[in-house]
Structures are given as C-alpha cells and as structure tokens.
Amino acid sequence: MIYRKILNISSDCRDEVHQFIITEGTSLSIYNNGEVKNNQNQNISIAFAVDDVDEEYERLLKLGIYIIDIPKLQPWGAKNMHFCDPDGNHIYFRSI
Template identity: 50%
Template structure:
C-alpha cells in the first residue's frame, strides 16, 4: 500500500491552490473553485471544497516537504507572505527545518537533509 495523495479541505480552493502552486513552482492550468489537483515532483496534492464550513483550527495535521536549499525556500515563503512559525533551524536528527502557516492556517514544514562529511 502507498499513499495516493494528500488533500487539503478548504472553503478557498483558488487562494490555497495559488499558494501551493507558487510554493511548489508548478502549474496545473486550473482555476476551478471546487477542486484542483497539484502534481509535485513526487506528491499529489489536492485542494478541495467539500461544501462544509471549515473552522481552520487545524491542530492535528501538518504537511512536510523535503527541499534541496532551505534558504532559497525560506526567502520564497517570505515573499508569498506566509506567517513564519520557525525560521530555518538545524535539528539534532540531521536536518535543517523551518515551518510556516499556509493561507488556511495549516502548518507546513520544509526540511533539508544536511550533508554529513566524514574524513
């Protein structure tokens, strides 16, 4: 079994889709206000309005992406106007992480695996 996709439920499909298309630097040529599929390098992300009211108190889930250059992505996220939760920080487990909130308040993590040099 493998994960088929991650889906974010929202009442603002176009706004959320535009944010994630800019973040992932992809285009899906859609302006559909009910459902959009965004194909990343290895991830299918859908943004969907199922018709129910959302409270945007997203406290039990986050989304994470692995990146090659955390500083480049950090600058992009700031330009997108996202509220930064944590600036890039080296973690003891060998990554450099940062986090921010998407337009609906979901927590998004970016991580860069550090290259460990041994002599």
Template identity: 55%
Template sequence: MRVGEVGLLTNDVIRLADFYKALLDIENGSNDKVHQTLIAEETMLTIYNDGSAKNNNNQNICLAFTVEDMEKEYQKLLELGAEIIEKPQMRPWGACNMSFYDPDRNIIYFRSFT
C-alpha cells in the same frame, strides 16, 4: 498499501491552490473553484471545497516537504507573505527544519538534509 492522496479542504480553492502553485513552482493549468490537483505523482496533493464551511483552525495535521535549498525556499516564503512559525534551524538529527502557515493556517514544514 500506499498513501494515494493528501487533500486540503478549504473555503477558497483558488486562493489556497495559487499559494501552493507559487510555493511549489508548479502550474496545473486550472482555475477551478471546487477542486484542483496540484501534484499528480505517486501521492497526489489536491485542494478541494466539499461545500461545507471550514473554520481554518487546523491543529491536527501538518504537511512536510523535503527541499534542496532551505535558504532559497525561506526567501520565497517571505516574498509570498507566509507567516513563519519557526525560521530554519538545524536539528540534532542532522536536518534543517522550518515551519509556517499556509493561507488557511495549515502548518507546513520544510526540511532539508545535509
């Protein structure tokens, strides 16, 4: 069994999808207000409005992305106006990690390995 899709439920698909498109340097050619697939590799990343109201108090899930250049990604986040939770920091296990909120306040981690 494999994870087939990670979906972020939101009240504003365009806003959240545009943030991830800029963050991930991708373009999906869609401005759909209900559903957008951003990554369609083995595990898909989708942004979806299922019609129910969201409170944006997401506290039980996070996303983690492995990046090549932590400093470059950190600067991009600052330019996007993302709220940084923790600046890039080396961990005892040899990874450099940082965390921030996306526009819906989902917690996102970036990590890189030396």
C-alpha cells in the same frame, strides 16, 4: 493557488476551490470552498523535502508568506522551517 506558489509548480488549473497538483508521480489535492473554518485541528501537518530550506525561506518571504519558525538545524541533522496555509494547516519544509 497558494499551494502552486508555495511549491513553485505551474499548472493550467483555474479552479480556485479545488487545487489538484501532480508532479513526478505524486499528487496533492487541496479543497477550499471559501467557507470560514474554525476546526482548530492541530493534528495535521504536511512536510515537504526541499533542496535548500534557506533558499525556500527567502522565496516564501517574497511571496508574503508568514513564517512561524525560521530555518533551524534540528538535532537529527535536518534543517526545518514552519508556516501555515490559509486554512491553518501546518506546513514544513526541510532539507538534509
């Protein structure tokens, strides 16, 4: 359910273990069986382009999401923010 809130997507899915999200021809499937995982995988990150990273930052704060890196303009021109999902996967929102 966290990804539906983070991505601001409504869904009829009531499955709390599998989250399958389809929007505009793109799908994202997230699996969490509730078991504690401690694989310390630091090699996976998921990035999403958003219209306004500052607006998304404020929205996610209201959802209680802990933000690791607040929105910051990068040398290549994008503005990024960084947080983790409940499984420790690194999530980035960026806007250009």
